[in-house]
Amino acid sequence: MARVSPKSMIWLGLFALTWLLATFGQGWLEAAGMGWAMQYPDAWVIPLKDSISAAMIWLVEEASFGLFTFTEFTRGISWMIEQPYNLARALLAEGFVEGHGRRAVQLVPPFSWIAVMAGVVALGHYARDWLLAAIVGAAFLYLAVFGQWESAMVTLASVVIAVPIGVAGGLLLGITAYRHPSFERILKPILDLMQTIPIFAYLVPILFMFGFGPVSALVATVIYAMPPMVRITTMALHAVDPEIKDFGVMSGCTRRQMTWRVLVPSARASLVVGVNQVIMLSLNMVIIASMIGAGGLGFDVLSALRRLNIGGGFEAGIAIVILAVAIDRLSQAFAQRATTFTPPPKGDTWIKRHPRSVIVLAILLVSYGVGLILPAVQTYPDAATLTTGKFWDNGVKYLNINFYDQFEAVKLFFLQGFLLPVKRFFLGIPWVWAIAMVTAIGWTFGGWKLALMNLLMAGFIAATGMWEKAMITVYLCGTSVVIASVIGIPLGVLAAVNERAGRIIGVLIDTLQTLPSFVYLIPVVMLFRIGDFTAMVAIVLYAVVPAVRYAAHGVRSVSPELIEAGVVSGCTKRQLLSRIRLPLALPEILLGLNQTIMLALSMLVITALVGTRDLGQEVYIALTKADTGRGLVAGFAIAFIAIIADRIITASARSARVRYGLESANG
Amino acid sequence: MTHPAKLVCRNLWKLYGAIPSQMLDSQQFSPTDDELKKLGVIGAVKHADLEIEAGEIFVIMGLSGSGKSTLVRLLSGLIEPTMGEISIDGQDMLKMSERELIELRRHKMGMVFQHFALLPHLTVLQNVAFPLSIQGQRKSAAEARALEVIELVGLKGREGYFPRELSGGQQQRVGIARSLAVEPEIWFLDEPFSALDPLIRREMQDEFLRLQGMLKKTIVFITHDFDEAIRLADRIAIMKDGHIIQIATPEELVLNPADDYVQEFTRHVPRDKVLSVGAVMEAGADGGGEGIPASTKIYEVASQVVAAGKPLKVIDENGQAVGAIDAQRVIDVLVGNGA
Numbered sequence A: 001m002a003r004v005s006p007k008s009m010i011w012l013g014l015f016a017l018t019w020l021l022a023t024f025g026q027g028w029l030e031a032a033g034m035g036w037a038m039q040y041p042d043a044w045v046i047p048l049k050d051s052i053s054a055a056m057i058w059l060v061e062e063a064s065f066g067l068f069t070f071t072e073f074t075r076g077i078s079w080m081i082e083q084p085y086n087l088a089r090a091l092l093a094e095g096f097v098e099g100h101g102r103r104a105v106q107l108v109p110p111f112s113w114i115a116v117m118a119g120v121v122a123l124g125h126y127a128r129d130w131l132l133a134a135i136v137g138a139a140f141l142y143l144a145v146f147g148q149w150e151s152a153m154v155t156l157a158s159v160v161i162a163v164p165i166g167v168a169g170g171l172l173l174g175i176t177a178y179r180h181p182s183f184e185r186i187l188k189p190i191l192d193l194m195q196t197i198p199i200f201a202y203l204v205p206i207l208f209m210f211g212f213g214p215v216s217a218l219v220a221t222v223i224y225a226m227p228p229m230v231r232i233t234t235m236a237l238h239a240v241d242p243e244i245k246d247f248g249v250m251s252g253c254t255r256r257q258m259t260w261r262v263l264v265p266s267a268r269a270s271l272v273v274g275v276n277q278v279i280m281l282s283l284n285m286v287i288i289a290s291m292i293g294a295g296g297l298g299f300d301v302l303s304a305l306r307r308l309n310i311g312g313g314f315e316a317g318i319a320i321v322i323l324a325v326a327i328d329r330l331s332q333a334f335a336q337r338a339t340t341f342t343p344p345p346k347g348d349t350w351i352k353r354h355p356r357s358v359i360v361l362a363i364l365l366v367s368y369g370v371g372l373i374l375p376a377v378q379t380y381p382d383a384a385t386l387t388t389g390k391f392w393d394n395g396v397k398y399l400n401i402n403f404y405d406q407f408e409a410v411k412l413f414f415l416q417g418f419l420l421p422v423k424r425f426f427l428g429i430p431w432v433w434a435i436a437m438v439t440a441i442g443w444t445f446g447g448w449k450l451a452l453m454n455l456l457m458a459g460f461i462a463a464t465g466m467w468e469k470a471m472i473t474v475y476l477c478g479t480s481v482v483i484a485s486v487i488g489i490p491l492g493v494l495a496a497v498n499e500r501a502g503r504i505i506g507v508l509i510d511t512l513q514t515l516p517s518f519v520y521l522i523p524v525v526m527l528f529r530i531g532d533f534t535a536m537v538a539i540v541l542y543a544v545v546p547a548v549r550y551a552a553h554g555v556r557s558v559s560p561e562l563i564e565a566g567v568v569s570g571c572t573k574r575q576l577l578s579r580i581r582l583p584l585a586l587p588e589i590l591l592g593l594n595q596t597i598m599l600a601l602s603m604l605v606i607t608a609l610v611g612t613r614d615l616g617q618e619v620y621i622a623l624t625k626a627d628t629g630r631g632l633v634a635g636f637a638i639a640f641i642a643i644i645a646d647r648i649i650t651a652s653a654r655s656a657r658v659r660y661g662l663e664s665a666n667g
Numbered sequence B: 001m002t003h004p005a006k007l008v009c010r011n012l013w014k015l016y017g018a019i020p021s022q023m024l025d026s027q028q029f030s031p032t033d034d035e036l037k038k039l040g041v042i043g044a045v046k047h048a049d050l051e052i053e054a055g056e057i058f059v060i061m062g063l064s065g066s067g068k069s070t071l072v073r074l075l076s077g078l079i080e081p082t083m084g085e086i087s088i089d090g091q092d093m094l095k096m097s098e099r100e101l102i103e104l105r106r107h108k109m110g111m112v113f114q115h116f117a118l119l120p121h122l123t124v125l126q127n128v129a130f131p132l133s134i135q136g137q138r139k140s141a142a143e144a145r146a147l148e149v150i151e152l153v154g155l156k157g158r159e160g161y162f163p164r165e166l167s168g169g170q171q172q173r174v175g176i177a178r179s180l181a182v183e184p185e186i187w188f189l190d191e192p193f194s195a196l197d198p199l200i201r202r203e204m205q206d207e208f209l210r211l212q213g214m215l216k217k218t219i220v221f222i223t224h225d226f227d228e229a230i231r232l233a234d235r236i237a238i239m240k241d242g243h244i245i246q247i248a249t250p251e252e253l254v255l256n257p258a259d260d261y262v263q264e265f266t267r268h269v270p271r272d273k274v275l276s277v278g279a280v281m282e283a284g285a286d287g288g289g290e291g292i293p294a295s296t297k298i299y300e301v302a303s304q305v306v307a308a309g310k311p312l313k314v315i316d317e318n319g320q321a322v323g324a325i326d327a328q329r330v331i332d333v334l335v336g337n338g339a
């Protein structure tokens, strides 16, 4: 610290002042009769929650578009989603039934497990080869053998419905945005915002409009999974070779022909990437969607977590992962197939051209017939299922009995040495001072616009009475992000400079990313039980991925010329890293940090299950009570925290890029 | 031999950038290059006047960035001009409705692209049938016609291939077949052979001349290769910085280049292949022999004239003697001493 610039001196001073205020501020302020600056007075809270709730009630009960009311509108949408969903669910899981509850009679059973297995194996073979067929078959066999079949089929039914809706909707929006630049200008900021708003901010309004049940879950899943498809569609259409577009015009295509016969097929390679994204995001939503009424595996995990039934939760969690892997592999293979243009099958009859479909159809019919006599053919026999629940329970018991002290020690160490002091710090800052600081930071990095935005957003949080919960959120996310960065960035750098380590880390990261976020919670709860520390570990596991990925990418993409320049001027390896690679990778690393924060914030409602007291908990409670106002206000508060963090980091990444001459100052 | 003008453009301009509206409104729209430069406007095509006759091969030629593609995109209606008129068969193209333009393109125009612009997800057959199926023709009829043109360009047997399974030359044959499938009257080709290597390019040029011999389309052909231009062209328009500098037959270009820029192009041309006997002969002089038609190219008769050792008679298309040619004149052409 030989030379410190005046600017950093000021910031250091301000930080010290903040720390002093956080530690002693309460006493001072109370002595000065300014307790209101410490604790936002209840009397000042704007009853926004109530207004929103009232508005929602008005919307549902009275709003009308003239020809039809709002409720009729949502019912209409519900009905349209429900029909295909019910069909898929009947075919895969429940069969066609007459009557309700105990008196329900099954008229036609669902597809037998053997038929479904045959179907996915055939898909695997069609999409690539026997190896893929075997992998997918094994995955589904696992679901049957480990007793997860029925739940898995319910989940599959919702994926089968959500994905086409998400793809079609994304495609249409994307095409409209491509064709009408003015529509794109409106859509783009909304998409940007959606990316920074954690999913559950919109769970509550959806719940309120569509009621608790699979429809709400499907709507939420589609809203969550669709934006990347929109983006990719617009981008892919813009990227179609201009010559091809000219060709379309010159052959006299109408606009519709141009879109569907020239542009969309030519952009096929990119579009399938979008489809893949929709599939993965839909699977990611499985557990969260079960909070508003999706059944299946997600519901199993959720209820197991609520009852702290570790074994059961773990089994269902693994089943989700396996289902996700199987579907992901299949969709990847289909994506590849779609871009390598295989000639159409030859043969003179339909049967000869579609051997797989014929076989699957035959198995379906035969298994239906035989299933009437031999139930084991229709439904995988319960007696033959294995359960690993006991094993996991025992494992946890064993660990807890034999290593209780060690786990406890780790937990205590982090809690007392890190989490609790940080928590005290954030809760201790007078809100007036905190808002001033956030505004000042906005000013330095982004000028008056960012300063004003920060002021308004932070002000909103205080004014709606969310301050304390917001500070707990900031503390929980902040500590998790710090730890995720401390672990993730060095791993990323290592992955970039060492090829072998890079490969291993790559595999690890890919695996972490395909797991639905909830799954992280289970083993952590097993070992550390509920509380802030558990929440933090789960968040870190989920949010570490972008830290690693962006750091690795940043270091890798430093221009080789600069590295050579360093080598020529006699840098050691260590100097190369610290003087050239790291500083130049800084902007990328900052972007990774940004993503890490977003993921951490989106884990919050999940960690609410383990008893945190933050905004996530607020949303979760609002969900269980279907209290729209409460949920939306808390959701907005989280979104605002996300947006403030996002804008500050993006601005500082930009100024870092400008400093290294990677971007022009006015660009 | 005057043909009716098929495609005409008058005072055609295409500018990129912000153009002051009072400039566009003014009666005499004719900004100079300096004025455009001051405004920061790119003049891709400036003041183009063309009359393309039915059945001719009209080549547009110029260096990269000279505005060839822009001009052809204007003529084919792919982009709208900043100023000017275009008419096709006497109809004002700029006044046509969207629907009329679509009909025009479906039935009167065909286009071949530099990088082929084949649809990657369709087979050769489907690619060639594409413009027909866009018009709503039944699949069987479209495919029957597609097979005909595929055979015409010598790709029979490859109907089931996908574009990526073909060589560059073969892909461009598909592009040509596709553009011919609708039997267009006007055929636009934007550097169709530039992406091919020289041997294939020559082969494709021969193929192109063979097809034109049969089909007699009105052709607008773009190239930046002067050799290609003189091999194919009935007339050539030479462009530079958006201006059309000269429109002439290859022979006239060689004999009377409008400026140094044009002359530079013609410098390395094999003159005996461009110049005709009529352009080199001594007009009105007497000569022996049976008479050489004046339109014969020098290289075809060079050895005959030199071997004769005396001036030979030159006749016009009616068989009338119009002059004589001797060995000295032929040798002058061959070694490049003037015309």
Ligand SMILES: Nc1ncnc2c1ncn2[C@@H]1O[C@H](COP(=O)(O)OP(=O)(O)OP(=O)(O)O)[C@@H](O)[C@H]1O
Binding pocket: B016, B042, B043, B044, B062, B063, B064, B065, B066, B067, B068, B069, B070, B071, B224
């Ligand atoms: N959409 C556009 N926007 C701005 N400038 C353009 C646009 N299209 C073309 N130009 C400019 O117009 C000029 C002429 O371009 P054009 O493509 O017609 O040249 P070209 O003769 O076909 O060249 P090439 O042989 O490289 O194809 C160039 O300076 C180009 O930069």
Ligand SMILES: [Mg+2]
Binding pocket: B068, B069, B070
């Ligand atoms: Mg061009």
